[in-house]
Amino acid sequence: MPTPLGRLWRYAAPHRPRIVAASIFTILNKLFDVLPELVIGAAVDVVVRAEHSLVGQVFGVQDRFTQFVILAAINFAIWVLESLTEYVAAILWRNLAQTIEHDARLDAYGHVQSLELAWFEDRSTGGLLAVLNDDVNQLERFLDVGAADLLRTSVNVLFVGAVFFTAAPVLGVVAFLPIPLIVWGSIRYQRRLAPFYRKVRDAAGDVSALLANNLSGILTIRAFSAEARERGRVATVSDRYRLANRDAIRFSSAFVPIIRLAILAGFTLTLLIGGRATLAGELEVGMFSVLVYMTQRLLWPLTRLGETLDLYQRAMASTQRILDLLDVRPTIRAGDRELPEPRAGAVAFDGVSFAYQSGPNVLEGFNLRVGAGETHAIVGATGAGKSTIVKLLLRLYDVTEGRVTVDGVDVRELGFHALRGAIGYVGQDVFLFQGTVRENLAYGKPDASNEDVERAARLAEAHEFILALPQGYDTEVGERGQKLSGGQRQRLSIARALLRDPPLLVLDEATSAVDNETEAAIQRSLEVVSRGRTVILIAHRLSTVRHADRIWVLDRGRVVESGTHDELCQQGERYAALWRVQTGERTHQAA
Numbered sequence: 240m241p242t243p244l245g246r247l248w249r250y251a252a253p254h255r256p257r258i259v260a261a262s263i264f265t266i267l268n269k270l271f272d273v274l275p276e277l278v279i280g281a282a283v284d285v286v287v288r289a290e291h292s293l294v295g296q297v298f299g300v301q302d303r304f305t306q307f308v309i310l311a312a313i314n315f316a317i318w319v320l321e322s323l324t325e326y327v328a329a330i331l332w333r334n335l336a337q338t339i340e341h342d343a344r345l346d347a348y349g350h351v352q353s354l355e356l357a358w359f360e361d362r363s364t365g366g367l368l369a370v371l372n373d374d375v376n377q378l379e380r381f382l383d384v385g386a387a388d389l390l391r392t393s394v395n396v397l398f399v400g401a402v403f404f405t406a407a408p409v410l411g412v413v414a415f416l417p418i419p420l421i422v423w424g425s426i427r428y429q430r431r432l433a434p435f436y437r438k439v440r441d442a443a444g445d446v447s448a449l450l451a452n453n454l455s456g457i458l459t460i461r462a463f464s465a466e467a468r469e470r471g472r473v474a475t476v477s478d479r480y481r482l483a484n485r486d487a488i489r490f491s492s493a494f495v496p497i498i499r500l501a502i503l504a505g506f507t508l509t510l511l512i513g514g515r516a517t518l519a520g521e522l523e524v525g526m527f528s529v530l531v532y533m534t535q536r537l538l539w540p541l542t543r544l545g546e547t548l549d550l551y552q553r554a555m556a557s558t559q560r561i562l563d564l565l566d567v568r569p570t571i572r573a574g575d576r577e578l579p580e581p582r583a584g585a586v587a588f589d590g591v592s593f594a595y596q597s598g599p600n601v602l603e604g605f606n607l608r609v610g611a612g613e614t615h616a617i618v619g620a621t622g623a624g625k626s627t628i629v630k631l632l633l634r635l636y637d638v639t640e641g642r643v644t645v646d647g648v649d650v651r652e653l654g655f656h657a658l659r660g661a662i663g664y665v666g667q668d669v670f671l672f673q674g675t676v677r678e679n680l681a682y683g684k685p686d687a688s689n690e691d692v693e694r695a696a697r698l699a700e701a702h703e704f705i706l707a708l709p710q711g712y713d714t715e716v717g718e719r720g721q722k723l724s725g726g727q728r729q730r731l732s733i734a735r736a737l738l739r740d741p742p743l744l745v746l747d748e749a750t751s752a753v754d755n756e757t758e759a760a761i762q763r764s765l766e767v768v769s770r771g772r773t774v775i776l777i778a779h780r781l782s783t784v785r786h787a788d789r790i791w792v793l794d795r796g797r798v799v800e801s802g803t804h805d806e807l808c809q810q811g812e813r814y815a816a817l818w819r820v821q822t823g824e825r826t827h828q829a830a
Contacts, residue, residue, distance in 0.1 A: 242555075243555040243556075243558045243559045243562070244555060244558075246558065246559075246562045247378075247555075247558050247562070250343075250562060250565075251339055254335060254338065254339060257331060257334075257335050257338075258335065260331055261328055261331035261332045261335055261387070262390055264324050264327045264328035264331060265324075265328045265332070265387050265390050265391060265394070266390065266394050267320075267324045268321060268324035268325045268328050268391075269390075269391045269394040269395055269398065270394070270398060271317050271318075271320045271321035271324060272321055273395065273398055273399060273533075273536060274317045274321075275314060275317060275318070276529055276532040276533055276536060277402075277529055278310055278313060278314045278317070279528060279529065279532060280525040280526055280528045280529030280532075281293055281294055281310055281525060282307065282310055282525075283524055283525040283528045284523065284524070284525030284526075285303055285306045285307060285310070285525075286303075287523075287524045287525060288523075288525075289301075289303055290303075292306060292525075293525075294306045294309055294310060328387065332382065332383060332386065332387050333383055335382060336379045336380075336382035336383040337379065339378070339379070339382055340375055340376070340378060340379035340382070343375050343378060343561055344371055344372075344375045346565060347370065347371055347375070347561055347564055347565060348371055350564065350565050350567070351367060351371075351564070353569050354567060354569050355569055355570055355571040355635065355636065356630070356635045356636060357570075357595070357596060357636060358567065358569075360595075360596070363444075363448035363451075363452070364448065364451045364452070364455075366444040366445075366447065366448050368447045368448075368451060369440070369443050369444035369447040369448075370444075370560050370561060370564055372447075373440075373443055373444075373447070373557070374440065374557035374558075374560050374561050375557070375561065377553050377554055377556075377557035378554050378557050378558055378561065380550065380553075380554070381550050381551060381553070381554030382554075384547075384550065385547050385550040385551050385554065388543060388547040389547055389551070391540070392540050392541065392543070392544060392547070395536065395537065395540055396418065396537065399533050399536055399537040400415060400537070402529070402530075402533055403415070403530065403533065403537075406522075406526050406529070406530065407513065407516070407522055407526070407530060409512065409516075410509055410512060410513050410516075410530055413505070413508045413509055413512055414505055414508075414509050414530075414533075414534050414537055415505075415537075416504075416505060416508070417501035417502065417504055417505040418537075418541070420501055421498055421501050421502075421541050421544065422544075424498070426548070428491075428548075431490070432487060432490055432491055432549065432552050433552050433555075433556070435483070435486050435487035435490060436487055436552050436553050436556045437556050438483040438486075438487075439480070439483045439484055439487055439553075439556075440553075440556050440557065440560065441483075442476070442479050442480035442483045442484075443480055445476045445479065445480070446473075446476050446477055446480050449472060449473060449476050450473065453469055453472075453473070491549050498541060498544070502541065505534060505537075506534050506535060509530060509531065509534040510531060510534075513527050513530055513531065514527070570637075571634065571635075571636070571637055573653075573654045573655045574649075574650075574651055574652040574653045574654055575652075575654060576648060576652045576653050576654065576657065577653070577654065577657045578645060578646050578648060578653065578657055578658075578661055579646055579647075579648070581742075582646060582661050582742040583611035583612070583646050583742055583773070584611055584612070584645070584646070584661065584741070584742035584743035584772060584773030585609060585610055585611040585645070585646050585647070585773065586607070586608075586609040586632065586643075586644070586645055586743065586773065586775065587607065587608050587609070587643070587644045587647075588605050588606055588607040588608075588628070588631075588641065588643055589606060589641050589642050589643075589644070590604055590605070590606060590640060590641035590642075591604075591605040591606070591631065591638050591640065591641035591642070591643060592604060592605070592638065592639045592640040592641060592796075593605075593627060593631060593636065593638050593639050593640075594639055595636075600639070600796060601624045601627045601796050602624045602627060602628070602631075602796040602797075603795070603796045603797055604641075604797065605624070605628075605641070605796060605797065605798065606798065607628075607791060607798065609773060609775060609789075610773075610788075611646075611742075611773055612771060612772065612773055613773060613774075613788045613789065614765075614769045614773075614774040614775075614776065614786075614787045614788050615774070615775055615776070615787055615788060615789045615790070615791065616775075616776040616777075616778055616783075616784030616787035616789070616790045616791065617775065617776070617777050617778075617790075617791045617793060618777075618778055618779070618781060618784060618790060618791070618792055618793070618814070618817070619792055619793030619794055620794065621779075622795075623793040623794055623795065623796070624793055624795075624796040625747075625748075625777045625793060626747055626748070626777060628777070629664070629745055629747045629775075629777060631643050631650075632645075632650070632662070632745065632775075633658070633659060633662060633664065633745075634650045634651070634653075634655070634658060634659075637651065645658065645661065645743065660739070660741075661741055661742055661743055662741055662743045662744075662745055663683075663736030663737060663739055663741035663743070663744045663745065664736060664745050664747070665729075665732045665733050665736050665744075665745070665746045665747065666732070666747045666748070667747060667748035669720065669725075669728040669729055669731070669732040670719060670720075671716050671719060671720030671723070671728055671731065671732075672716075673715075673716075673717070673718050674715065674716065675710075675712065675713050675714060675715055675716065676705055676708065676711075676712050676713070676714050676716060676731065677689075677692055677712040677713060679716060679720070679731060679735060680692050680695060680696065680712075680731060680734050680735050680738055681735075681738065682735055683735060683736070683738060683739045684738050684739050687738055689712075691738060692712065692738065693712075695734040695735070695737045695738035696731075696734045698733075698734065698737050698764055698767055698768050699730045699731070699733040699734035699737060699761075699764050699768075700730060700760040700761075700763060700764050701727070701730035701731055701733075701734050704727055704730070716731075726756075726760075729761070730760065730761070730764075733746075733761065733764060737768055741772070742772055742773060743772065743773045743774075743775070744768065744769070744772055744773070744774045744775070745774075745775045745777070746765075746774070746775070746776050746777065746778075747777040748777055748778060748779060758780070758782070758783065761783075762783060762786075766786070780821065781804075781814075781817060781818050781821050782821070784804070785804040786804070787803075787804070788803070789801060789802065789803065790802065790803065790804060790807060790814065792807070792812075792813050792814050794813065799812075799813060800812055800813055800814055804818075
């Protein structure tokens with residue numbers, strides 16, 4: 240199975256040229272960072288060997304001060320190049336990190352939007368937020384810092400090793416003895432850390448899920464005086480996250496002290512063995528100075544190896560979650576057909592059966608015909624399958640058997656835009672976005688003119704109350720429209736659907752949570768907007784549907800009655816009984 244790093248490399252394919260460029264400047268920066276140690280050795284060589292120094296021989300200069308001037312110029316150039324390459328490398332890595340972070344968040348979010356509703360049934364909003372936000376940020380932190388650190392450490396080992404084995408092979412072996420142990424220990428240590436960080440990421444997802452859920456339900460929490468109880472629940476999951484981090488921190492913090500012992504051993508052996516060789520005349524003083532400095536340069540950065548690998552493990556755990564999310568394949572795919580023009584909005588359900596996942600059938604052999612330009616209503620008890628019909632029509636789910644057609648075309652053959660662009664949907668749970676009234680009305684048609692927006696508002700009988708708001712159409716509605724009443728939100732939802740001028744209008748329990756005045760206003764609106772378009776009403780209140788061309792009565796996923804309001808009342812069956820209950824006739828007769 241591919242490693243997270245391998246999967247990340249494949250995902251970052253479009254950015255590989257920038258990765259290569261950033262790596263090249265990081266390598267150059269590390270080389271320039273190590274070169275001053277060679278300059279120090281050359282300076283010691285000038286003091287000890289005078290005109291016979293390496294600088295004197297290479298540049299043909301005998302005067303010691305002139306040699307120091309040459310070294311000073313070389314050192315100045317090295318520092319300038321080191322600063323320049325560090326600046327360019329930092330710019331490249333940081334921008335690369337931000338770009339990949341941006342792409343990963345957009346790709347993950349866009350992919351989540353393409354998944355069917357059934358996928359969301361077993362996922363929490365907070366868990367998804369943890370992936371889209373926390374995990375993406377964790378990946379960005381590694382790309383910003385950790386990747387460059389790993390590269391610098393590798394280049395440092397190779398370059399310093401080349402100097403050691405060229406100048407004094409024996410000292411090279413001594414200096415490098417701790418490195419395999421350090422690297423092996425680091426990798427083994429970090430592998431043992433991986434489960435700790437998986438627990439940390441899972442715990443972070445639990446915290447996000449609970450917080451998102453509680454913030455959405457703050458009204459219910461307060462209504463039931465459950466603040467203390469919910470604070471306790473948050474404390475429990477937050478403490479679980481704290482403890483998961485504590486275990487990871489305790490384990491990872493022991494790494495650096497252990498590594499320092501290995502570094503101390505390497506430095507001490509280099510000092511003793513190199514010093515003895517220098518005293519015996521087997522090694523030049525200047526080169527001994529270089530190697531002593533180089534030993535520290537070689538081994539000390541390895542103390543950060545644990546911190547870098549720690550960052551790496553966190554990033555790989557997050558990468559795994561991000562890419563696992565991107566690997567989820569949607570089971571509902573768009574077709575490629577368009578609706579024939581002119582779009583009429585005729586709907587048919589032919590022998591449709593449907594079940595949610597492995598549950599029992601919600602619809603069983605369901606048949607329904609809605610002619611173009613007609614208003615049809617679907618009624619029934621809770622759980623009869625009314626809202627499921629809408630979800631199948633919008634193709635949020637696919638039928639188990641049978642087919643659903645719009646204007647004679649199977650919805651599975653239509654593109655999502657072609658299908659949903661022909662439907663104006665108004666649900667019971669109205670969702671308004673943070674923004675102005677105008678922005679929410681134009682959500683389905685961003686290029687709509689102000690005149691079109693106001694015309695749709697008038698049709699939904701929303702224009703008057705909008706003008707009464709503090710800033711009219713430019714009034715902020717608040718998160719989820721919380722600054723407006725339920726009836727106002729519902730009218731805006733209808734206006735938003737009408738603005739698209741769809742041939743098919745679907746209202747799913749659109750009047751179930753509004754007062755009588757708002758219901759009357761919505762009914763007046765429907766009488767106007769239903770002219771020339773197909774309307775499907777899903778309703779619990781029968782007063783809303785009494786003027787429909789045809790009413791379909793559902794029971795346990797099947798049509799048990801159909802007809803006009805008057806016909807169904809005369810039949811005296813289920814619909815008539817529901818009508819009597821809702822109008823109070825049965826209560827009156829009993830009295």
